[in-house]
Amino acid sequence: MLTSVAVSGYRSLRDVVVPLHGLDVVTGANGSGKSSLYRSLRLLAGCGRGDVVGTLAREGGLQSALWAGPASLDGARKRGYAAQGLVRKGPIGLRLGFATEEFGYLVDLGLPQQTSGGEDSAFLRDPEIKREVVWAGSVMRPGAVLVRRRWSVVETRASAAGDWDAGWDDDWESDPPEGNGRRAGGRSRGWTELTRSLRPWESMLTELADPERAPELLRVRRMIAGWRFYDSFRADPAAPARQTQIGTRTPVLADDGSDLAAALQTIRENGQPGLDAAIADAFDGAVLDVTVTDGRFDVELHQPGMLRPLRAAELSEGTLRYLCLVAALLSADRPPLLVLNEPETSLHPELLPPLGRLIRSAAETSQVMVVSHSDALIRELGVADDDGAPVGLGSPARRLTLVKDLGETFVEGQGLLTTPPWSWGSRR
Template identity: 50%
Template structure:
C-alpha cells in the first residue's frame, strides 16, 4: 500500500507531501489543485509504461506545467515578487509504500538546441529506496542522467546506459539484476485511473461492441458490456445486482449477444422491454460504468477516481459510496471529489479512511489543517 505521495514544481503543487491510507478522500474548492494532484499521480504511473514524457509534452512541455509563481513562495498574505531563478528547472514526483519507494526528477532537455524535441523533458535523477524516505542508506537503485547503479550488498554499475527520456522502470528489463525496478513496474502498470468515463451521445459505451472476456473496463467505458458480462459470469454478480437495485430499485443489468457483438441492457420495472445502453440517461449510464469499474474481478493494487460524482443525482451518492467502500478491501482507493456529501459518506463508511482538504494560499496548494509535524517525512534528493 502507498503511504505517501509527494509532488514538487507541478502547477500549484509547489511542494506537496500527503499521507495516503486504504481509502484517501481528497476534496476542496474549485481551483485548489485537486485535478493537478490527479494528473501528477497519472504522470507517476506513466513512468512505468513510457507514457509520462508524451503526457507532459501534450500539456505543453515543462514550461507550461511548472509552478508559475516565485521560486520561493513568500507565504500567506504576501504578494508574489518576481525573482531570478537560481535553482535548475525541476519537476519532482515520488511515493513511498510499505516496502519500496520511488522518486524522479525531470528537467529541461539538453543537447542540440535546434532539435524539434526540445519540449520533451529529460529524467535527471531516479531512485528506488526502501522505507519511507529516499536517504542514502536506504537507496537500492540510483540513476543520475544516463548512469544507473544498483545496490546488492555493494554498489555495481549497469553496463548499459539508460536514455534520458526513458525511466528505469520501463527501460531496465533484467528482473534478476534490478528486481526492485521490475517489481515496481509490474505494480504501477496495474494501477487504474478513471476520469473520462464517457456518457455523451457518441460514447463508445452506448454502441454494441465485439465482446471478449474483460477483467477491467476501459478508461472511457467502451467495453462496458463485456466487462459486465465478465462480472456476471466470474465476478461479483450478487454485488453488482445489489448496487443496481440500490441505485435504481427493481432494476437489473443483462447483456445480449448477437454473433459475438454485445449490447448492454437495463431492465426496469413497468417497462415491456429492456433499455439498451444507447437509451440510458447520462447519469444512469455513468453509474453503471462506475459500478463495473469498482467491481472488477481482477481488482488493481491502486484505484484512483477523479470526480466520480459528476453527472450523478445526489440520491445516487449513497449507492456510489457503498461501492467505493467495498472496493477498498481488495484495492487501495484514492477519490478526488468536489462533493462534500460523497466525502462525508466515504469517511463515515471506512474506519481507516483519510480525509484531505486542499486549499490554495498565495497560489500554492496546501493541506488544510496540516502543520510541519503533521505531514509524512520526505526528502528530495539533490541532482
Template identity: 50%
Template sequence: MLHTLAVHNYRSINTLLVPLGPLNVITGANGSGKSNLYRALRLLAETAQGGVVNALAREGGLASSFWAGPELVSRRMRDGSVPVQATQRDGPKRLRLGFAGEDFSYAISLGLPESNSGETRDTPSFFALDPEIKREVIWAGAVYRPAAVLVERKGPMVRVRDGRDWRLLSQHTASFDSLFAQVGGDSHCPEVLRLRELMRGWRFYDHFRSDAEAPARQPQLGTRTPVLHHDGRDLCAALQTIREIGDPEALDGAIDDAFPGSRLQIEAYDGLFSLQLRQPGLLRPLKAAELSDGTLRYLLLVAALLTPRPPTLMVLNEPETSLHPDLLPALGRLIIQAAQRSQVWVVSHSRRLIAALEQYPECRAIVLDKELGQTQVLGQDSILEQPLWRWPD
C-alpha cells in the first residue's frame, strides 16, 4: 500500500504531499486540482511502462506542465502585502514525482535538456525539447535517507547497492528511458523488478464507453478476462470470468443491490458473448444495446471492482458519471468491498457517493483547495500536518 504521494512543480501543484489509506476519496471544488493530482499519479505509473516522456509530450511538453507560479509563495504574498512575484530559484527547474510504500519508495525527477551541454551536432536533433530523466531513486522504507538507498540513477549512470559498496549497472542510460526499462530485468536488483511489476499492475478507469456504438453493447469474442480493459470493451467476458473463477455471489449481490430482483445473464453463441439483464415485470431480458448509459456504466464498474485478480492500486475517476443518484449508495458499498482487497482511489464530485464511502472506517477523505492558483490539501496549514517526506538530493 502507498502511504504518501508527493508531487512537485506540476501544473497547479507547486508542492503537494498527500497521505493515503486503504480507501481514498479525492474531492474539492471545480478547478481545485483533482484532475492534476490524478494525472500526476498516471505519470508515475507511466515510468514503469516506459512511457513517461511520451505522456508528457501528449500533455503539451514538459515546459507547459511546470507550475506557472513562483517557486516560493511567501506569507506576505498570501496576505496581499506584496504582489505575487517571481522568487530566486534555488536550483534547476524540475518536475518531481514520488511515493512512499510499505517496503520500497520511489522518486523521479525530470527536466529539460541542458542548453550548454557542450555537445556538437552537425544537425540539431528534432527531439531537443523532449524532457530528460535526471534522477531516480529507490529506497527501503517510507522516508528517504542516503543510507536506505537501494538503487539510484544520476543522469546516464545507474548503480545498485552491494553490501556497503555500490555496483555500477549502466553508464549510458538513455535520457528518455527510466531505470525500470534499463535494468528492470537485471537479477542483481530484484527491487527494481518488484517495484516495476507493482506499478505496472496499477489500474485506472476513467474512460468507459457507453454510447450506442460502444463495444460493451456489441457481441464480442470472449476469452477468460480476469482484468477488465480500461475502456470496457470486454465486459461480457469479464463478467463471465467473475462468475466462473471469481465471486459469483458478490456479482449477483451487486446486481440485486442496484436493481432489486434483476438477474444478469451472459449468452454465448459461436464464441461470441452477449449480455442480457432480466428485470422483474418484463417478459424478456434486455440486451446490452437496450440498456441505459447509467445501467451499462454500473455493470462496467461491477466488472472492474469484482476482478478475480485484484491490483495493488485501483483508481476510479468520477465513477458517478451517468449514474442515477439512487445507484450511488450501491456503488459505494461495492467500492468499499473492493477496498478490502486493493488500495482504492476515487476522484469524485458526488456528495452522495462520498457520504456512502465515508461510512468505511478506513476511508480517508482528501479535500483539495486552491490558494493563489496553488493546489493544497485542506487542513494542511503547517508542515506538522503533512506526512513526512524528503526528496532525494
C-alpha cells in the first residue's frame, strides 16, 4: 500500500507530500489543487506505461505544467512582500514520487537541452527524464538506493558478496557523472551498470525491468501497471459506454467505459459477489442483463413496472455512469490502487448511499482514493476525524483537505510533525 505521494513543481503543487491511509477522500474548494494531485498520480503511472512524456506534451509541454510561482514564498508570507521572482539556485524540473513501507520510486523531469549554434529540435515541448531512483524502505537514503538513473546511465546495486564498499557515499551529489560510480582502474564501487544509453524519453521502468538483472524495477513497474484511474465517464449519446461492442473477457474496465457490458459479464461469470445487490440497491429491485448478439455485447436494465428493458443507449446519464462505477469497483482483477475523480458527477443524491457502500467494499481489498466535492458522498464514506484511527486496507476513510495560499497548494492542518518524511536528493 502507498503510504505517501510527493510532488514538486507541478502546477500549484510547489512542494507537497501527501500521506495516504487506505481509503482517502481528497476535498477542497475549486482551484485548490485536487485535479493537479489526480493528474500527478496519472503522470507517475505513465512512467510505468512509458507515456509520461506524451502525457505532459499533451498538457502543453513541461513549461505549461510547471509551478508558475517563485522558488520561495517566504518573504511574501513572513514579511508581507508581494511575490517576486528570485535567482533560481536549483534546476527547473517536475519531480514525482511515491513510497510504501517496503520501497519507493521517484522521477525527475526537466527541460530539454537547447542546441548551441545549430538548429533547434522540433520536439522542444517534450520533457526529458533526468533522474530516476528506486530505494528500499519508506524514505530515500544513500544506503537504501537499489537502482539509480542519471541522464542516460542506469546502475543497480551489486549483489555479489564483498562488492559493496560500506564506506562509499553513493549520493549522486558526490558521484560525478564521468566517474559513473566506479573507482580508478575500473573496480566497482558497489554498483553494476545496466546501460549508459537510455534515451531521455525512456523510463528505466519500461526499458530495463528484468527479473534477473533488475527485479526491483520489475516489481515497481508491475505495481504501477495495476493502478487504475476513472474520471467522469462520458454519458452523451455518442459515449463509448452506450455503444454495442465486440466483447471479450474483460477483467478491467477501460477508462472510457467502452467495454462496460463485457466487464459486467466478466464480473458475473467470475463469481464476484455484489453485482446484483449493487444494482438492486441503487435502482429499487432492478435486474441487470448482458445480451450477446453475434459477439456484440450490450447492457439491458430491467426495472419494476417497465414492460421492456432499457438498453445502454436509452439509459439516463446518471444510471449509465453508476453502472460504469459498479464495473470499476467490482472489477474481477482488484487493483493495488484505484483513483476516482469526482465519481458523484451527474448522479442523483439517492445514488450516493449505494455508491458509498460500493467504495467502502472495494477499499477492503484495494487502496482507494476519491477526489470529491460532494459532502453527501463524504458522509456516506464515514470519514474518520481521529488522527489515531487505524490505517491500511479496510480502515476508516480519512479526509485530506487541500487549501491554497498565494497560489501554492497545502494539505490543511499539515505541519512539520505530520508531514511524511521525504527526500528528493539532487541531480548533481
